[in-house]
Amino acid sequence: MATNGTKGADSATSKYDPDFTRNVINATGPKADPRTRKVLGSLIQHLHDFCRENEITVSEWMKAVDFINAAGQMSDEKRNEGQLVCDVLGIESLVxxxxxxxxxxxxxxxxxxxxxxxxxxxxxxxxxxxxxxxxxxxxxxxxxxxxxxxxxxxxxxxxxxxxxxxxxxxxxxxxxxxxxxxxxxxxxxxxxxxxxxxxxxxxxxxxxxxxxxxxxxxxxxxxxxxxxxxxxxxxxxxxxxxxxxxxxxxxxxxxxxxxxxxxxxxxxxxxxxxxxxxxxxxxxxxxxxxxxxxxxxxxxxxxxxxxxxxxxxxxx
Amino acid sequence: MATNGTKGADSATSKYDPDFTRNVINATGPKADPRTRKVLGSLIQHLHDFCRENEITVSEWMKAVDFINAAGQMSDEKRNEGQLVCDVLGIESLVxxxxxxxxxxxxxxxxxxxxxxxxxxxxxxxxxxxxxxxxxxxxxxxxxxxxxxxxxxxxxxxxxxxxxxxxxxxxxxxxxxxxxxxxxxxxxxxxxxxxxxxxxxxxxxxxxxxxxxxxxxxxxxxxxxxxxxxxxxxxxxxxxxxxxxxxxxxxxxxxxxxxxxxxxxxxxxxxxxxxxxxxxxxxxxxxxxxxxxxxxxxxxxxxxxxxxxxxxxxxx
CATH class of the missing domain: 2.60.130.10 (Aromatic compound dioxygenase)
Structure with missing residues (x-):
């Protein structure tokens, strides 16, 4: 599906600035730890591809920001809502x-x-x-x-x-x-x-x-x-x-x-x-x-x- | 880079359960709104691909959860740290x-x-x-x-x-x-x-x-x-x-x-x-x-x- 997603998205995504994601990734400085450079570079690429493939609008993104902030605000010593959100998405099991x-x-x-x-x-x-x-x-x-x-x-x-x-x-x-x-x-x-x-x-x-x-x-x-x-x-x-x-x-x-x-x-x-x-x-x-x-x-x-x-x- | 990332990751990712991500995506029920189904299915696919391609460990993921929770906890009426994190990653400009x-x-x-x-x-x-x-x-x-x-x-x-x-x-x-x-x-x-x-x-x-x-x-x-x-x-x-x-x-x-x-x-x-x-x-x-x-x-x-x-x- 990743490959299909990438292929299928070509026509939808080609209208967006083709240099944008590379510019963001290349802003990483020379002193960044190699693992950090690799992992965050890949995260930026995936998140940007996700936004383009789905044509995420400002309104949808703002809802996601509110959602992420709310998870943090609900978390304390007895509750870890950020972790629970990951669990629901299968991420803890995968890692x-x-x-x-x-x-x-x-x-x-x-x-x-x-x-x-x-x-x-x-x-x-x-x-x-x-x-x-x-x-x-x-x-x-x-x-x-x-x-x-x-x-x-x-x-x-x-x-x-x-x-x-x-x-x-x-x-x-x-x-x-x-x-x-x-x-x-x-x-x-x-x-x-x-x-x-x-x-x-x-x-x-x-x-x-x-x-x-x-x-x-x-x-x-x-x-x-x-x-x-x-x-x-x-x-x-x-x-x-x-x-x-x-x-x-x-x-x-x-x-x-x-x-x-x-x-x-x-x-x-x-x-x-x-x-x-x-x-x-x-x-x-x-x-x-x-x-x-x-x-x-x-x-x-x-x-x-x-x-x-x-x-x-x-x-x- | 997305395509390269996907190709290059094949050998690294093939050892992981090939059905896992599909199972998580297919858990979505019939009453989910079509846009939600599309967007969150794509998000799950990208986040899972990201984890596999970079072989994200439990320890690295836990740091990310702490990071996300901290962003929410820092946010209030006068400060939106979740938004700022997105901005640094180029996401607000992209959407x-x-x-x-x-x-x-x-x-x-x-x-x-x-x-x-x-x-x-x-x-x-x-x-x-x-x-x-x-x-x-x-x-x-x-x-x-x-x-x-x-x-x-x-x-x-x-x-x-x-x-x-x-x-x-x-x-x-x-x-x-x-x-x-x-x-x-x-x-x-x-x-x-x-x-x-x-x-x-x-x-x-x-x-x-x-x-x-x-x-x-x-x-x-x-x-x-x-x-x-x-x-x-x-x-x-x-x-x-x-x-x-x-x-x-x-x-x-x-x-x-x-x-x-x-x-x-x-x-x-x-x-x-x-x-x-x-x-x-x-x-x-x-x-x-x-x-x-x-x-x-x-x-x-x-x-x-x-x-x-x-x-x-x-x-x-």
């Missing part, structure tokens, strides 16, 4: 795929990554193995025992002191920072693996929910005649001092929105099956899920240093 | 060219338009013909008598009750809303033409100035190793009830930045020559500049209704 590919090309196939999303909070409480992250009474919630092992992708050995940082919504579809009725840090926690690499805790079988649609991201969905629903999922960041942090999500197969995610984050390898759990008064369901981390050494051998990238993805 | 071409294709060549910029204020004081818009003492300012006539582009007849809305900076390079030391509405005013279509008033010969570079737009300029200067110019919106409003700027030919505008707004037909003025104790310079407006009738005959566009451009 996640790109970043993952840059790593996995070199290291074969560790656990797949998925987008961070706008609801992670730094420094979640450290909890003891076997604890529950459910801080309030949820009588009819689908209580779940979630367990697994964190291993080194290359050696297969368990990783001690890996941190499993987990977060998900309450059954009402809200993360605790969105919901004044939930205790602070509800349904969040960090667990440190023991020498055997194992972790286990209690959480809820997750619930599908709409992304917040009271701001620009919601306007965008409405304009596109799209639903805001995300399939039920649990978020993780799994990290260890000697390994690249892994940002991912797992999705509940029974959820119809697995094929229909408003932010396009589902990957087949991240869809899981919750099983009925017998003989545990604390949980009706269980799920075993293992994480495979790529060591810095393996990453370096492969000539990639994507660690800094994933650290940034975790908001550090 | 201005597109909008102007859509009109002038049909109506030949009325006065050229130019970008509104982020410093216009609605409802400037109505002043009497021959008044000065200089509200404070500027002993060493280049005082200027500016005059001309507003005519109908098609008939050549003068337009009565056309509004000439004018604004420019003080010699320190600041608009009054940026500068607590200037009186409110300094160097701004609206003048109503008489039956002969004529207007005249006193202002200053304008000064080149840097756009505000203490925010994201400034960061962008720094990253691109570019200067923030705009050539000396005076802004106008000229309107009349039966005509399409004209948003434009005129530029002082003596200014070196006429070939080097940080927001790419200069057009040759908008560069003017200020002349020395004799025998007027109120001004050392004078400038005659006429405006030609396109009537609604002429626009409609030509099958374009760009008036709503330009009204929006004026912030209405």
């Amino acid at each position: 996640d795929e790109i970043t993952y590919k840059l790593t996995s090309e070199a290291t074969d196939l560790p656990t797949a990554s998925a987008i961070l999303g706008p609801f992670w909070r730094k420094d979640a409480p450290i909890r003891q193995m076997g604890d529950s992250i459910i801080l309030n009474e949820i009588p009819d919630g689908d209580h779940t025992h979630l367990y697994g092992v964190v291993t080194d992708f290359t050696t297969g050995k368990p990783i001690e002191n890996a941190v499993v940082d987990v977060w998900h919504t309450a059954p009402n579809g809200l993360y605790e920072q969105q919901d004044p009725d939930q205790p602070d840090w509800n349904l969040r926690g960090r667990f440190f693996t023991k020498a055997d690499g194992k972790f286990d805790f209690y959480c809820l079988r997750p619930t599908s929910y709409p992304i917040p649609f009271d701001g620009p991201a919601g306007q965008l969905l409405q304009m596109l005649d799209r639903h805001p629903m995300r399939p039920a999922h649990i978020h993780f960041i799994v990290s260890s001092p000697g390994h690249q942090p892994l940002v991912t999500q797992i999705f509940d197969r029974r959820d119809e929105h697995c094929t229909n995610d408003s932010v396009f984050a589902v990957k087949e390898s991240l869809i899981v099956d919750f099983l009925p759990r017998e003989g545990d008064p604390k949980a009706q369901f269980e799920l075993k899920y293992d994480f495979r981390l790529v060591s810095f050494e393996a990453a370096e051998k492969a000539g990639v240093t994507p660690n800094a990238e994933q650290e940034s993805a975790t908001g550090i | 201005d060219e597109i909008t102007y071409k859509l009109t002038s294709e049909a109506t030949d060549l009325p006065t050229a338009s130019a970008i509104l910029g982020p410093f216009w204020r609605k409802d400037a004081p109505i002043r009497q013909m021959g008044d000065s818009i200089i509200l404070n003492e500027i002993p060493d300012g280049d005082h200027t008598h500016l005059y001309g006539v507003v005519t109908d582009f098609t008939t050549g007849k003068p337009i009565e009750n056309a509004v000439v809305d004018v604004w420019h900076t003080a010699p320190n390079g600041l608009y009054e809303q940026q500068d607590p030391d200037q009186p409110d509405w300094n160097l701004r005013g609206r003048f109503f033409t008489k039956a002969d279509g004529k207007f005249d008033f006193y202002c200053l010969r304008p000064t080149s100035y840097p756009i505000p570079f203490d925010g994201p737009a400034g960061q962008l300029l720094q990253m691109l190793d570019r200067h923030p200067m705009r050539p000396a110019h005076i802004h106008f919106i000229v309107s009349s009830p039966g005509h399409q409003p004209l948003v434009t700027q005129i530029f002082d030919r003596r200014d070196e930045h006429c070939t080097n505008d940080s927001v790419f707004a200069v057009k040759e037909s908008l560069i003017v020559d200020f002349l020395p003025r004799e025998g007027d104790p109120k001004a050392q310079f004078e400038l005659k500049y006429d405006f030609r407006l396109v009537s609604f009738e002429a626009a409609e005959k030509a099958g374009v209704t760009p008036n709503a566009e330009q009204e929006s451009a004026t912030g209405i």
Whole structure:
């Protein structure tokens, strides 16, 4: 479509100053960093081509400016509307795929990554193995025992002191920072693996929910005649001092929105099956899920240093 | 470069899910407005192509999200940082060219338009013909008598009750809303033409100035190793009830930045020559500049209704 778009636009765009975009790109000075020069030059080219191909008018552009400013104005510590707008356009999932590919090309196939999303909070409480992250009474919630092992992708050995940082919504579809009725840090926690690499805790079988649609991201969905629903999922960041942090999500197969995610984050390898759990008064369901981390050494051998990238993805 | 970019990127992009972008675009529902479907589909395609061609990582994308949110957070009644970022990337000038071409294709060549910029204020004081818009003492300012006539582009007849809305900076390079030391509405005013279509008033010969570079737009300029200067110019919106409003700027030919505008707004037909003025104790310079407006009738005959566009451009 890009090629078609470019070709098809020739007649529509030829009436505009053929030197304009080149002049803007060439205004970049000699001291610009090479990556900046390449990336912003390409961004200018694409945005200008987009404007010409669609003959964007001043009025339409002004609406876009208002939209972008409104996203920033709505953003604060608890809400990142700029990120949400990108998510709705598939951009976070795409850059996640790109970043993952840059790593996995070199290291074969560790656990797949998925987008961070706008609801992670730094420094979640450290909890003891076997604890529950459910801080309030949820009588009819689908209580779940979630367990697994964190291993080194290359050696297969368990990783001690890996941190499993987990977060998900309450059954009402809200993360605790969105919901004044939930205790602070509800349904969040960090667990440190023991020498055997194992972790286990209690959480809820997750619930599908709409992304917040009271701001620009919601306007965008409405304009596109799209639903805001995300399939039920649990978020993780799994990290260890000697390994690249892994940002991912797992999705509940029974959820119809697995094929229909408003932010396009589902990957087949991240869809899981919750099983009925017998003989545990604390949980009706269980799920075993293992994480495979790529060591810095393996990453370096492969000539990639994507660690800094994933650290940034975790908001550090 | 667009074509080269697309070709060159084939090998780099083929490793990414070939269906992803189509899936995001096809998520658009049946009730989406056709223009919205076209424009946002094209935007998604261009942004995704941009990400793949440049292999944008999660870390780089997160910086962009922070950047966009910061632009919104900095924006208020007196400052539009989202607009300024677009200006630095040449986007306002480009959509201005597109909008102007859509009109002038049909109506030949009325006065050229130019970008509104982020410093216009609605409802400037109505002043009497021959008044000065200089509200404070500027002993060493280049005082200027500016005059001309507003005519109908098609008939050549003068337009009565056309509004000439004018604004420019003080010699320190600041608009009054940026500068607590200037009186409110300094160097701004609206003048109503008489039956002969004529207007005249006193202002200053304008000064080149840097756009505000203490925010994201400034960061962008720094990253691109570019200067923030705009050539000396005076802004106008000229309107009349039966005509399409004209948003434009005129530029002082003596200014070196006429070939080097940080927001790419200069057009040759908008560069003017200020002349020395004799025998007027109120001004050392004078400038005659006429405006030609396109009537609604002429626009409609030509099958374009760009008036709503330009009204929006004026912030209405």
